[in-house]
Amino acid sequence: MNLTVNGVDTTIESGPLTSLLDVLREELGITSAKAGCEQGGCGACTVLVNGASRRSCLTPVASIDGAAVTTVEGLGSPEHMSPVQQAFTHHYAAQCGFCTSGMMMAAQAYIEGGGSDDHEAIQEALGGHVCRCTGYVKIIDAVAAVARGESFDLSVTAAGTAMTNIGGMA
Amino acid sequence: MKAVGARVPRYDGIAHATGRTVFVDDVRIPGTLWVKAFRSPVHNAMMTNLDTSKAEAMKGVHVITSESVPLLEYGHLSALGIPADEPLLAKDEVRYLGQPIAVVAAPSEEAAMAAVAAITADFEEQPALFDVRKAFDADAPVIHDKGNWYTHFEDEMDRRQIRKGNIEEAFDRADLIVQGVYRPAAIEHAPIETQVCQVVPEANGRLTIYSCTQALYFSMGVVAAHLQLPLNKLKVVGGTVGGGFGGKVDTATETMCALLAQKSGKPVKWRWTREEEFLCSSTRAPWHMEVADAVTKDGWILGRKMLTLHDAGAYSRFSPYGLTKHSFHHTGAYSIPNLEFNGYVVYTNRTPTTAMRGFGVTSVSFATETHMSRIALELGIDPFELRLKNANRIGDTSPNQIPYTDPSTVPTILAIADAVGHDLTPEYAGMTPAPRSGDLLPEHLVGQLGNPEAH
Ligand code: FES
Ligand code: FES
Numbered sequence: 001m002n003l004t005v006n007g008v009d010t011t012i013e014s015g016p017l018t019s020l021l022d023v024l025r026e027e028l029g030i031t032s033a034k035a036g037c038e039q040g041g042c043g044a045c046t047v048l049v050n051g052a053s054r055r056s057c058l059t060p061v062a063s064i065d066g067a068a069v070t071t072v073e074g075l076g077s078p079e080h081m082s083p084v085q086q087a088f089t090h091h092y093a094a095q096c097g098f099c100t101s102g103m104m105m106a107a108q109a110y111i112e113g114g115g116s117d118d119h120e121a122i123q124e125a126l127g128g129h130v131c132r133c134t135g136y137v138k139i140i141d142a143v144a145a146v147a148r149g150e151s152f153d154l155s156v157t158a159a160g161t162a163m164t165n166i167g168g169m170a
Numbered sequence: 171m172k173a174v175g176a177r178v179p180r181y182d183g184i185a186h187a188t189g190r191t192v193f194v195d196d197v198r199i200p201g202t203l204w205v206k207a208f209r210s211p212v213h214n215a216m217m218t219n220l221d222t223s224k225a226e227a228m229k230g231v232h233v234i235t236s237e238s239v240p241l242l243e244y245g246h247l248s249a250l251g252i253p254a255d256e257p258l259l260a261k262d263e264v265r266y267l268g269q270p271i272a273v274v275a276a277p278s279e280e281a282a283m284a285a286v287a288a289i290t291a292d293f294e295e296q297p298a299l300f301d302v303r304k305a306f307d308a309d310a311p312v313i314h315d316k317g318n319w320y321t322h323f324e325d326e327m328d329r330r331q332i333r334k335g336n337i338e339e340a341f342d343r344a345d346l347i348v349q350g351v352y353r354p355a356a357i358e359h360a361p362i363e364t365q366v367c368q369v370v371p372e373a374n375g376r377l378t379i380y381s382c383t384q385a386l387y388f389s390m391g392v393v394a395a396h397l398q399l400p401l402n403k404l405k406v407v408g409g410t411v412g413g414g415f416g417g418k419v420d421t422a423t424e425t426m427c428a429l430l431a432q433k434s435g436k437p438v439k440w441r442w443t444r445e446e447e448f449l450c451s452s453t454r455a456p457w458h459m460e461v462a463d464a465v466t467k468d469g470w471i472l473g474r475k476m477l478t479l480h481d482a483g484a485y486s487r488f489s490p491y492g493l494t495k496h497s498f499h500h501t502g503a504y505s506i507p508n509l510e511f512n513g514y515v516v517y518t519n520r521t522p523t524t525a526m527r528g529f530g531v532t533s534v535s536f537a538t539e540t541h542m543s544r545i546a547l548e549l550g551i552d553p554f555e556l557r558l559k560n561a562n563r564i565g566d567t568s569p570n571q572i573p574y575t576d577p578s579t580v581p582t583i584l585a586i587a588d589a590v591g592h593d594l595t596p597e598y599a600g601m602t603p604a605p606r607s608g609d610l611l612p613e614h615l616v617g618q619l620g621n622p623e624a625h
Binding site: 025027029032037042044075077080085086088089098101102130133 | 178179186187190195359412
């Protein structure tokens with residue numbers, strides 16, 4: 001099997017029924033997609049498959065053989081963040097950060113699909129993505145800001161390094 | 171106060187937004203064994219014939235039971251001299267559904283599940299207790315060897331109690347007694363990151379523990395005590411928590427993973443499933459609170475009698491601490507000069523309960539605020555004005571006799587009234603937290619005043 005993961009052609013060795021989540025995390029070492037429930041209930045594992053948001057925990061890899069897969073790593077880097085990544089940073093839309101990757105991929109699909117800044121439409125698009133920290137308001141604000149085409153001054157919100165306690169400098 | 175209202179940088183903001191934050195489950199360690207648990211299938215039972223031999227015979231499988239633990243019982247408050255009541259792994263009895271009995275490490279998740287499926291034990295079920303109100307009944311099942319409630323408050327008291335003023339006189343003088351019973355339910359923290367841990371046995375004999383704990387040094391001490399190791403044999407790497415809300419202060423996985431890493435000589439990883447998180451991880455306690463207030467017709471609260479039953483679940487863990495905080499807050503944000511509070515930490519066969527945002531205090535806030543509204547309704551007094559009248563002011567004292575120097579009740583209630591567009595009479599609208607005087611210092615409140623300068 002083959003996938004194009006964040007633009008890179010990749011041969012997949014895992015068995016055909018292996019979940020896309022396990023392929024990404026365990027075979028390819030791409031860890032932004034999280035295992036929050038592994039049963040389709042939380043959205044933390046969401047990635048884009050041919051541009052559409054999909055729960056990777058419920059996607060047997062064989063069912064998307066040949067597809068293009070995008071994860072948060074494929075949206076942008078710390079030096080060149082995408083508009084969705086900038087908006088999430090500027091609006092403090094991530095607290096613990098565990099739901100954030102899935103949220104941003106769903107937001108990316110919404111924006112690419114021409115989504116507006118209408119809060120109800122954003123809520124609908126992010127439905128089924130569970131966040132236990134933020135209370136959602138900042139997430140919806142961030143997505144609405146991208147939909148309006150706003151630009152973000154990260155000098156006051158993102159001056160910190162991309163350091164994490166466990167990983168050291170990312 | 172420079173940060174209040176200002177936009178400040180987040181040290182981990184970019185890492186979160188670019189998927190680079192390394193959570194415990196994201197640490198890549200080659201050759202890691204998967205961990206799974208054999209858990210109690212029943213709420214309360216005597217256990218015999220635990221047999222792990224079939225699992226141990228499986229290729230690459232390592233098993234630990236209660237016999238593998240150097241110090242089986244060690245409590246989260248043991249360092250404070252409070253006796254432990256919970257074994258790391260169940261020995262002869264199980265007291266809650268999902269209690270870990272044996273834990274395995276195997277080369278894959280599937281192999282670990284197969285090993286757990288090969289473990290057997292016999293359970294002789296006993297009647298289980300789920301309602302704290304029934305714990306004191308003569309015919310209640312006794313579910314703990316020392317009885318149904320915790321008995322180790324100071325001087326080996328079996329309850330947390332507060333006495334202030336003269337409660338009998340307050341009830342004699344009351345125009346009416348307003349009573350209420352309040353029972354907030356258990357709540358699961360439900361972090362999106364389930365309990366997870368990785369432990370690596372290092373060549374120098376140390377164990378490196380990647381932990382999602384909210385209380386790193388607590389966890390380090392607990393692991394060291396169970397394993398009977400000096401602290402310098404442990405390197406705990408933490409600080410990146412995928413949501414905790416109090417549910418990650420108990421040391422849920424680290425000790426068992428450390429034992430399996432020692433036994434196997436290999437790195438191990440335990441990531442709880444969502445089912446385990448809901449069924450086996452600790453919750454916020456359910457509470458049973460009974461309040462009776464001695465009240466005057468014009469809206470003064472002369473005295474409060476309160477009984478709290480704090481449901482600890484099967485073991486006490488941090489519950490005595492939670493109940494203590496609860497007791498200090500049992501008048502809410504209001505000054506009540508005469509008090510009789512009794513609180514018990516009660517054992518049931520629920521999953522052990524633990525801290526959750528505002529440990530011990532949200533429950534009592536729910537009870538006291540609901541009760542304030544109930545008093546206002548019974549007296550036909552505006553609920554805002556009732557609160558403002560009895561609000562804590564500078565110089566008032568807390569239930570445990572601490573004078574307030576900067577109480578925020580008055581400005582908070584005024585802000586709420588403003589936010590919901592509730593009109594107040596000028597007398598109340600202009601209120602401040604200044605020390606009591608005049609109409610706001612009736613005779614019954616004189617005796618409780620403290621000296622804020624003294625603290
Ligand atoms: S991990 Fe896929 S939806 Fe929760
Ligand atoms: S930021 Fe923690 S779950 Fe969403």
